Amino acid sequence: MADQRPLYERDPEAWQAHLAEGNAKQARKRVGADVLLRNERGDILLVDPAYKPDWDLPGGMAEANEAPQVAAERELHEELGLRRPAGRLLVVDWVAPHGPWDDSLMFVFDGGVLDDGPTPADEELRGCGFFPVDQARTLLRPYVWSRLRHALDAAGDGRPRYLTNGTGQESASRE
Numbered sequence: 001m002a003d004q005r006p007l008y009e010r011d012p013e014a015w016q017a018h019l020a021e022g023n024a025k026q027a028r029k030r031v032g033a034d035v036l037l038r039n040e041r042g043d044i045l046l047v048d049p050a051y052k053p054d055w056d057l058p059g060g061m062a063e064a065n066e067a068p069q070v071a072a073e074r075e076l077h078e079e080l081g082l083r084r085p086a087g088r089l090l091v092v093d094w095v096a097p098h099g100p101w102d103d104s105l106m107f108v109f110d111g112g113v114l115d116d117g118p119t120p121a122d123e124e125l126r127g128c129g130f131f132p133v134d135q136a137r138t139l140l141r142p143y144v145w146s147r148l149r150h151a152l153d154a155a156g157d158g159r160p161r162y163l164t165n166g167t168g169q170e171s172a173s174r175e
Helices: 012-025 068-080 133-139 142-157
Strands: 030-038 044-049 059-061 089-095 104-113 125-131 161-164
Touching: 030 068, 030 142, 044 133, 059 068, 068 104, 068 125, 089 142, 104 142, 125 133, 133 142, 142 161
Parallel strands: 030 104, 089 161
Antiparallel strands: 030 044, 030 059, 044 125, 089 104
C-alpha cells in the first residue's frame, strides 16, 4: 500500500524542490514606490529626473525582495538626502504592460509636510521643487497626475485608493 501522507510529510526535500519550482514559474512584478511630500502651503514636491523627460514624485523602483515602503524611504535618502518615514499608504496603482515594460505595482505613501525644500543629492535628478497643485498637473504625465490626484484625495479622507493605470476604474489599457 502506497504511503498516503502528503508530500511535505513523506519527502520534505521533494516538497522543497516542488515549492522552488513553483516559485520560479510565478509571475514577477516590478514595484515602484513614491512619496507625497507637501509644504505648509500645500504645494507638492516634484523631482526632475535626468533619465526621463517629465517631472515625477520623489521615489523609484524597489530592489529585489525590498518592501515598497522601504524602497520609498531609500529613494528619498538617495535622491534628496532625506531620512524620514514613508508614512501611510495612499495609493496602489496596477500599471498594465506597455512598451518594453511588463506590468507593475506602483505605491504612493504620505510623507507629510516639509518645512524646507530639499536639494538633489544624486546625479539622477536635474532639480526638484515645490509646485502648486495646478502647476504640478502641467508638469506630470497624465497617469502620474491621476495617481497624484488620487493620493491627495486619500490623504484628505484617510481612505487608500486602488487604481488601474492611474484611474479608479478597471481598464486593461494605459491612458
